[in-house]
Amino acid sequence: MVFNKAWLDVYFILGSMNTAGRDPLYVVEQALQGGITCLQFREKGTGAKIGLDKFHLAKEMQRLCAQYQVPFIVNDDVGLALAIDSDGVHVGQEDQSIQEIKAIAPKGMVVGVSAMSVEQAIQAKQEGADYIGVGPIYRTTTKADAKEPIGLKGISQIRAAVGTLPIVAIGGIQAEHKNEIKEAGADGVSIISAISTARNPQEAARSFLS
Structure with a gap:
């Protein structure tokens, strides 16, 4: 797939630990049916799968994404991204x-980078990131090590600093926040728990569509 900033519109992040005890493949398919525009596999934290279990789960998620023609991105694990030929790595x-990843990744593999400040965002742009994930925008309980929120002002400052580089916002985001986040300069929103722990993940995903 050729990267397009439209990937970032409803960017769902999921690991097996984020599903409120449900089968992660069920949650993924529900979210795909609800219209997510990208899936990032983020298998980190207490109880996370490792080794072959992680590999097989990634492959199954990738297979589902291919059925719905939705890009599949691997968080952090460059070796896994290369092994399964994912659409990207974050x-x-x-x-x-970024330079190390681009040196070993196949041409066309998308590389996204997290940025919590203008300085980090500028550096990511200079190093060749295809997009940046900025945040946290609001307070979040999904990540134990989450930093202080940068808010809408932080998005606007980063947008001004990086020009047209695609931006996706993350951190405590609910569907009702999306319009103000896009008005502040982001191209889309990243969501974890608002979809993954929802009673109906398909409806939750649909509520984020523009």
Whole structure:
């Protein structure tokens, strides 16, 4: 798939630990039926799958995404992204550098980077990131190590600093926040718990559509 900023409109992030005890493949398919525009596989934290279990879950999620023609991105694990030929990989500030990833990744593999400040966003742009994930926008309980929220003002400042580089916002986002987030300069929103723990993930995903 050729990267398009439309991927970022409703960017769902999921690991097996985020599903309120349900089968993650059920939640993924429900979200795909609800219209998510991208799926990021983020298998981290207490109880996360490792090794072959992680590999097989990633492959099954990737297979579902292919059925719905939705891009599939792997969080942090560059080796896994390469092994399954995912559409992209997303890394944090402490992970492998963009240049290192681009040197070993096939041409066309998308590389996204998390940025919590204008300085980090500018650096990501300079190093060749295809898009940046900015936040947290609001307070979130999904990530134990989440930083202080940057708010809508933070999005606007980063947008001004990086020009047309695609931006997706993350952190405590609900469907009713989407319009103000896009008005502040983001191209889309990243969601974890608002879809993954919803009683009806399909309806929850649909509520985020523009």
